[in-house]
Amino acid sequence: MATQRVGETLPAYLMPAIFVAPKGLPTTPNGKIDRLALPEPDPARPKLDVPFVAPRTSVEEELAEIWAQILKLDAVGMYDLFLELGGNSLLAMQVLARLHSALAMEIPVTTLFAASTIDTLALAITQQQAHLLTDQQLDRLLRELDGN
Incomplete structure (x- = not known):
C-alpha cells in the first residue's frame, strides 16, 4: 500500500x-x-516480484556477497534488481570500488546500471575477463571446461 x-x-x-x-x-x-x-x-531480502535464486558460480557468489554487504541485506538473489534492493548511485560506486579490489578490473557505472542483476552483471564481468585472456590462457580454460 x-x-x-x-x-x-x-x-x-x-x-x-x-x-x-x-x-x-x-x-x-x-x-x-x-x-x-x-x-x-530489517536485513531480510525485501519481498520482490522475482523468486530468490542462489548464486551458481564463483563470480555470482562474489557479487552477491558484495551487494549484500553494501546494501546491508542477509541475501541477494540472482535476478534481484539493484535499485529494488535499495541501491542508488552512491552505493553503486561502493559496489564498483569493492569489485575493483576483488577482481582487479575496472567496471563502468553504466555497466552496473545496464546489467542491474547479479546474473547479468556476472555475465558482463565474465565476458570482460575473457577479453583479457591471452590465447594460451583461453585454450587452457576451454580444455578445462571440456574436461581434457
Whole structure:
C-alpha cells in the first residue's frame, strides 16, 4: 500500500526499497525527531516480484556477497534488481570500488546500471575477463571446461 502511494509521486530511482513503520517517532528532549533512535530496517531480502535464486558460480557468489554487504541485506538473489534492493548511485560506486579490489578490473557505472542483476552483471564481468585472456590462457580454460 505504501509502495503504491509513494510510487504515484516519486520517480523509480527515488523510491525507497524498504519501509519501516515505527509505532511512534522517538523525540529528543527538545521535542525534535531523534533520527538516531529510529529502528534499523530489517536485513531480510525485501519481498520482490522475482523468486530468490542462489548464486551458481564463483563470480555470482562474489557479487552477491558484495551487494549484500553494501546494501546491508542477509541475501541477494540472482535476478534481484539493484535499485529494488535499495541501491542508488552512491552505493553503486561502493559496489564498483569493492569489485575493483576483488577482481582487479575496472567496471563502468553504466555497466552496473545496464546489467542491474547479479546474473547479468556476472555475465558482463565474465565476458570482460575473457577479453583479457591471452590465447594460451583461453585454450587452457576451454580444455578445462571440456574436461581434457
